Amino acid sequence: MKPALKLTIPSDRMERLHYVKRIFPDARGDDLKGEWAGGRSNALAKLNNVDAVAYGRNRNFLNGSVTHLSPYLRYGCLTLNETFAAIKGKFGLTAENLLMQLAWRDYWRQVWFTRGNAIYSEMEPPKVALGYARLTDAVRQGETGLPCMDAFIGDLLGTGYVHNHARMWLASYIVHHLKIDWREAADWFEAHLLDGDIASNHLSWQWVASTFSSKPYYFNKENLARYTGENYCADCTAVCPFDASYETLQARLFTQPASADAKRYPLKPLPMNAASMHKAVAVYVHDEMLSPNNSVLNQPFPKIFVFDPQLHGDWPLNRLQFVMDCLSEMMHVEVWVGDTYDVLLQRNVGELITQATPNARVKQALTPFLTKWQPVDKLVDAEMSDKRLQRFSRYWDKAAPLLLGT
Template identity: 50%
Template structure:
């Protein structure tokens, strides 16, 4: 993609998906299936079907009543505030478990804002020795011979979605059994997710690894059968590495040597800083500020969509060229519901220059790639909505339990207009 191009997204979905194939011919993976459709309409239907009581009872089971809302929250089709407000209104006190799990989105986001790109590195000294082996091809190809792990890879590649419990099992297998470098594994996994998010993904891998938690997460066959059923084990033909009690596995996986005392790293010493070149000078007499719709605010009801100024989304290969095909198509589904947004393809900065923008207005983000895309432009970064106005200390952000103790009471009392 060497030039900027104005894109008129087709209303017919098959034609629209083909447009993405044309724009990104090297995008990996299959097309977005009918079971996953981007956009606010699909998101609202899933939200209406969410059952907080069933979720609380069954969420850890692979067949449980999970909401499947994460890709829509990630891309801003629904705001976290409206999701929580809806759940609280319908289920009251019975929604506590679902609301607390939804709050992880806000929690990880706050950690990302506070610590920046440091989340891509170990936040604390690991509590157990970790390996640095490269990610094996037999894992990424889904041919480990372990049906449970290979199914995770197939779900990831096919759908871009994996149940959270299965994500934890898979991460533990790579980090603790295979001693793979968690950073490489997390990067690969996040790149294939429909709800891919650096903060929630990488900090979750660190939680499993024990560099963002008090202890490592691991599991055994009995636990997997309890929450995943017998289907994996019945098909598996190899010796199960998970078939032992926890004491035996702990002895097998982790050396008995003493591990270093955890250290807390202050935000000021961890956060990275992006250095922007001087702001561009725009000389066009007809220039004006324009709204930049990026991949975190794909909703026709976002406050910036009522601003009245021109809105622009850019399929920028520097931002999205590494994304899987289905995720690009998911965004196209979202954009077709946003008729006031002009869709372009090419370099973001060049598109705004071509359109004669004097400056850019958009929602704040901790995502460095998004900030780099408009580096040098005068940008008004509007503060993104927060679930609570309470300001939390760095210490409170190092564990979700501490965050929830402080922020939870405010979140549980919120209303749609509060």
Template identity: 70%
Template structure:
């Protein structure tokens, strides 16, 4: 007898927050803030509020007109294609900056699809000497003494959201100033984000570290002060480690790398579970397809979602609550917590139908159930060569004329 449990997710929001907190009593962090409620309806409200023209002018500012769409895109409440089409139709050429950022998301995902689990190890030798110190409690507990970095960590822990520019500054500080192992930091960061996504997250950390870019990313005080409106520097009383010219910082932080190889972070394979001879079909709803509008939701099979510890055991409480909002809104999805194999066996499922994903953990888990993979519509219907997948600029050179052709 296993321990998987069927959940009765309450439809009332407050009860749902309590319920998830009780079921996942080991999950850390505060409750999900109401402005981050999960589900397609919330995602559509955010989409309708997008001002792509203003975004193009001020997205790098911490209080700029950013969209907050990432958790909804990450969990499939909205698709990348529909968001792209919406921006293109409503804003035309004025929306080009936002469309390019959406293409970054597609780019990282294409790299994941192509490279598989290789994205969890260094993609290229680092271009500067990086080191592999453990991630300290001071960083994780917002206790470095730097109001900016501690402020970003507080936002991460409190809301599960950090502005893109702050993510870049923070990653650069952690990897290049504190010399921390980018992989440990990336794992920790991803676990606390509502939009936590292995492709966008781990590959961005590698981009900052220079293991998937031609140079390291770094910044100085002037840059941070400008784009934050000076709000952190105003209260800072410590010697600022960023207060220098780029030349001086580069000389202080970087020595040329002698590494000609890449550091590998082996992933443990899951133990293979037994096959079976059941006949029934089911739709396996995974965490990238949480929308009643997903085309698989129209199929006449039971739909099953499992909070499987292998996939979401590291998530913060508010991420679990976000996902509970999503599955609650989908209405006809059976929700379980526990081991997916056990759940599907108990339901007598022979074959699962699900949405294609680069997440090889999901593929491993579903392997005993002869999975059929529904392809995800591509952002642009063209084959991207391996060479183009090495850098966003090369990818963009190819897809930009196709995506923007009719503007």
């Protein structure tokens, strides 16, 4: 491992983008596209532009009025609570549809907090037979021969943003038509997303697969053609695997009996470091708390963010650039690249204050330090260990009256 390096982030944006490339010469993928510049000021501008009424009408269309808020929520530029309150304050109950989508994010996160690394494995036995084939190069490179799926993969590899409906179609195609192992596909997908988030991603793949839902998600050509405005279907010459009724697709896709067991995917243990003997206190800034407004930063101690290969080593270039944009607004945060443990020892740190996270990798990186975890925003205090809350609809039955006052 190279020695830790303290960074000086250029204030000029173009210079900053190039700087990230120099610091991370091996990062894969394209530069961050202009529309996606990171940071709280850009997040607030996006929030200000939200049209929740149009969203309610057309969010399922690929050209619908979706918000593009996901990376800003993922890295903590905006909290879920302030976003929810701002949208509810501006639009009232006409924003119900969008407010419910924000609650999906809350729900998946609360499941991750409660179930931890279990979300990497099948949460329940699948309701239909799943295949466990390896992810193919054709999928990885967007060369499946289906213009729609290849375009969605092109979005993923090019910008890191894929519309929610396209994520569902693509995941369903990969899991139920190609019979690929959802877990390998979910890892691959998450690693390319700008908003890559273990809870929203892996649990959505499980929802599609039927290992965290009561039935598999699949779709037909009519559905895809309608919500894409015929964009891909009009000139498509491929043999369309989706061109059938739901009954025919069901009979075609799910011929084998479902397994009675949930498949487990053991995680590789990470190396452990010895406890720090130092005394200094610091605020550890992780990648879910990238806002100058984060209240944990009010503590009168040095604030330290580390680009650590153990945590961020497989991140694409655009994600690293997005995070560097965010950090450029956080004046008093020291930014390092290297091993978290080495950096904190170099700064004589023995105690840390940070924001709670369900991310086991972050928790493990901080094990050698006495760490105070500050509570993080959630929309509602749901009793997630209650088995009945293993479905979003039941969580929403409880949450909606509290959140919407209905």
